[in-house]
Amino acid sequence: MRAASPRLIGLAAVALMGVAPLLPFTPAFWITLAGYAGLSSLVAIGLVLLTGVGGMTSFGQAAFVGFGAYTTAVLTTSFGFSPWATLPVSLLTTGLAALAIGLVTVRLSGHYLPLGTIAWGISFFYLFGNLAALGGYDGIGGIPPIRIGPWDLVDARAIYYLIWLFVLIAVVLSHNLLDSRMGRAIRALRGGGAFAESFGVDTAEAKLVVFVYAGLLAGLSGWLYAHVQRSVSPSPFGLSAGIEYLLMAVLGGSGYVLGGVVGAGVVAVLNDQLQNGLPKLIEGGGNLDAIVFGILLVAALQFARAGLWPMLRRLGPPAAPKSVDLSAPPLPRTPPPDKGAPLLEVEGVSKRFGGLVAVNDVSFSVRGGEIVGLIGPNGAGKSTTFNLLTGVTSATSGAIRFRGERIDRLPARKIAERGIARTFQHVKLVPGMTVLENVAIGAHLRARVGALSSLFRLDRAREAEIIAEAARQIARVGLAEHMHKPAGSLALGQARVAEIARALCLDPALLLLDEPAAGLRFAEKKQLAELLKRLRAEGTSILLVEHDMDFVMTLTDHIVVLDFGAKIAEGAPKIVAESPVVLEAYLGGVE
């Protein structure tokens, strides 16, 4: 018997949630509770994308709920708008607020970012409470219910269906977003994401996209909340609420869209049980929830940092691997540079860090269809040179030209656009993404399709092309059998090779490899050498930093030797290998 597919189980869950309220024995307050869980789910789903996936922890999401709620509250009570008419306005207000706040917030780094969200989270709470137009701390009452046709949605059942319809839409849209070109960029943000810039990803833009998306979901929740509750006041939009939303995401599983829904459900049930279900155990009564939630948050971090959803998910069948359609048309290619024509020219480049001269007046060039090796003892300045070429740091003086154009002042993203792809000395793959998805980041610049079209699956043709290209490059480097594994499960050597596949996805004219053979076994090294020779034959130029002398000597056409930041020799491998200066640099002088 075939195991049920995850899709089928999902449909069954949706059907169950659809039927449950109609059953006579379902208690009415459960339906109300489920409605509130749905409202929180919307916020928590956004927070999952923002925090768990995008790596930006926010304690301020409740403020966006407030934007959505207050917008419709003011418009319906003071200006006579109908609730449906205010939905786009609520979303627009929240979206603009998220854009403005996001422009500042996403630029904060590390733990400054969550601190910033606390600051504006508190500020908006006091702002809501102090603006007379918003009714001060008393808030605004008498908000009309949502109408569908002749019916006012006041019954808990009716509201339940509306809320969960929106949750369903949010789940589907979020899945669509994550499974797309922009989604991969967002998923690469965690842990810095600076590497993605080397493949043309505008990380600031990706952060802003996910920030606004999370804000919009919160705003939608606020719009619904205002019409369910029929009144708004500042307290559900304060910092404590923001913390509770984060608790939902962490508890449910901050890395998973459905984790947000599970977390919201658990917290809603706990809230109810703690406030109403249990007898008042201690004096002061209704504050047990804060104690339990606080302890729960800490315990979740200590014992189950990935949250509940992955545990539940393991009970079901594994997800089907991402489908690869190799018949998809190939992505556009740029013709390779002419053989022998100058491609990369480094002219008198120096880099000083304070008093230290890391790279001192180094010049060399790479021609079309040539493999150049950059070697030197430890501390020779190879890595710094590499960083200068890839826009990670900028040179103190000198010029770097690529196809005649100065690139030494360009950021990594712009250098990638010109056809330079790189690998990293310390492997930078997103461990939770499959090899296929990781490699597909390399094709980011070759199929420009935006977040909006991916939400509604209008990107599928381009997506198929990207995935097909990634699959081809993976096959080319010999990792086809590992394509659907998470990148975190690869051995170091395989991960290095996967990085080469990702670089190849950029369709580079110049490939920069930082110690590609380190950690590879003998047979793997031979395969790698064959691959690089094939690439050279196809017209791709390669510059590699490498310590394995056999590898460098047999593969390269030209070698540049650095020592103490300066170029000490240059030429064909044979000549360099016999150069007395080079021998002295590596082995020490003869006394």
Next chain:
Amino acid sequence: MSPTILLFLAQDGVMNGAVYALLGVTLVLLFTVTRVIFVAQGAFVAWGALTMAALENGAVPGTALLLVGFGLAAAVVDLLRARGRLSGRRLGLIAGRDIVLPLALLALDTALAPLKPGMAVDVLLTLALIIPMGPLVYRLAFQPLADASVLILFIAAIGVHLAMTGLGLAVFGAEGSRIDPMVAGVVPVGPIVVKLQSFAVLGVTAAVMAGLFVFFERTLLGKALRATAVNRLGARLVGVRVDGAARTAFALAAGIGAVSGVLIGPLTTVAYDTGFLIGLKGFVAAIIAGLASYPLTALAAVAIGLLESYSAFFASAFKEVIVFSIIIPFLLWRSFAHGAPADEEEE
């Protein structure tokens, strides 16, 4: 707008600023030694003031019970983690530190509180109750996460804040209290009169700062804490016990928090949740100083106090908005000027 009002606002601001400075400095201390952004520090302040208030009323403070609870929890955690591989000495330490000491303090409080033994004894009892809580909170919440990223520790601290606020409400109730001033009376300063208690606040703040300076500069333990702050691995390699340093830091934090509570208790009504906003303002100061420099933090704290005092007068409704918004430009500046503080680590 008379100069008298300006001056009055200034003294008010400086005084609040001094308390924020105590908190800000503590947050810097905790962050550098343990990497924990301890947003719950304000709870120690509230608990300090409320414990003092209970003692003055001749009641056994709820913190005595909390301490026993914390100690028991820590003992259970230690026993479970060790799974029977405990030496007799270690077992004795756990029993003594986590069970006997809190119980002894509870007994002492029960015996002394009805006698209303006077302010000096009350202060000592308050410190004796609050200080051991610091290491226990660290043991329960943060030690198991010691290797996690700053972000994870931060989220945990938020959890601790929730739990401590809830516990505060449970044992002290929602009513606020005010405690007797250490020194009663007022002195005229130019056109205004200043409460003597305000001078006590400034004096104690200065004394605590000086004490911290001596501790970090002149004692081996202080130097061990500084070494841990600079490089945890390096400190471990030269024989500093990082967990021990963290416990010490939390003990200091709890102690300074309790002192702050005793100081502000006579000046303002303190309730279970008062500490959070006070702590956050100390926090704004610590952030402005990059969570790194003690003198800068103190300076920024006084500035925050003044800003708050003047904005309370000129735009009272937006006082908190102004105080908390001020942090954003500084966060931006820190982000740009100093790059990623903790982006390297990945959980």
